[in-house]
Amino acid sequence: MTTAIRFDHHNATRICFGAGRLSALGGLLPEHARILLLYGGGSIKRNGIYEQLCQTLAGHDWNEFGGVTPNPAVEVLNDALTQIRATRRDFILAVGGGSVIDGAKYLAAAAHYDGDSWDLVSSKAPVAAALPMGVVLTLAATGSEANGTAVISRLSSQDKLTFRSPLLQPRFAVLDPDTLGTLPDRQLANGVVDAFVHASEQYLTYPVGALVQDGCAEAVLRALRQLAQRFDERHALDWRQNMMWAANQALSGSIGLGVPQDWATHRIGRVLTALYGIDHGRTLSIVQPALLREAVAEKAAKLRQMGERVFDAPGSVPEQVIERMVQLYRQLDMPVTLADAGVADADAANQVMDLLRRDGAIRLGENGILDEGRVARIVRAFCA
Known part of the structure; x- marks a missing residue:
């Protein structure tokens, strides 16, 4: 069976791939951005990645939020959202696997939304604007580093939903296979x-x-x-x-x-x-x-x-x-x-x-x- 195939395709994520490419991060970060470093359970502090990030971020205006859970939940992410708003962050650097990256996409959209941010996940409201974000991938699985899709959970209602927008596409993604070495x-x-x-x-x-x-x-x-x-x-x-x-x-x-x-x-x-x-x-x-x-x-x-x-x-x-x-x-x-x-x-x-x-x-x-x-x-x- 042959069917007429039609599509639009645009992938705007810059991929920096290869062993040792974490060193390229400094040249990818916006010079005057107020950066939130977002990560998960803290493995980056045990495997040396956090130390490299601190060296790269020296001279930038940055703070951090750790503790994004697997199957990222709004109950945790909303604490990070409060921090973003209180410290006026305007760029998110997600360091982790799909859960951290998806969490960053939620935060990027929620930072520009005045209502209940779950509206964005449940498609009650469109993503009209989003903070820019970049990724350092440390767990290869989901492909979230190069698309505009996220899966977010709400523990209180046992919901786990997908939402997407071209505005959630990461600006860049560093894919350094050395980061997988201690998983x-x-x-x-x-x-x-x-x-x-x-x-x-x-x-x-x-x-x-x-x-x-x-x-x-x-x-x-x-x-x-x-x-x-x-x-x-x-x-x-x-x-x-x-x-x-x-x-x-x-x-x-x-x-x-x-x-x-x-x-x-x-x-x-x-x-x-x-x-x-x-x-x-x-x-x-x-x-x-x-x-x-x-x-x-x-x-x-x-x-x-x-x-x-x-x-x-x-x-x-x-x-x-x-x-x-x-x-x-x-x-x-x-x-x-x-x-x-x-x-x-x-x-x-x-x-x-x-x-x-x-x-x-x-x-x-x-x-x-x-x-x-x-x-x-x-x-x-x-x-x-």
């Missing part, structure tokens, strides 16, 4: 799976004759498959730099241009995080196999294509390709059921469905192919 294995494995599913959800739909987009997606997926197989090499520069670029390319926008996309795995996975606090990457490895088995008829052609071009297994039937993905996740010690993640809740399926229903009628997947009944079967499969 725990669990975070690296999460990153491989997160990036793999990002690429999959822009690829595993149905053929539309997009040769370039398919080829780019397959290149990213093949790279991530190899990185999973070579996980014991994760401390080598070759592994780290390929991981950092593969994760960026998985969600930089180019592989999804003008093609059908399916973000149902992410939508359901976010509910698992909201309910049970499961790492984002681990929710994806739980949901995706069950979802693909439910939608195998619609996705059969692309699953066969994936088997041949990503897994080097021509002639594989779709179910065999799904099993190869499961094996890849297990190789990384990632869960593929809720029980694997240590959740023993007999009512889990009902709770997941209740939270999904809260946003209205359930229609997920490309062209809304997954109605409530099909989603319920997916949920029951990984909860069993």
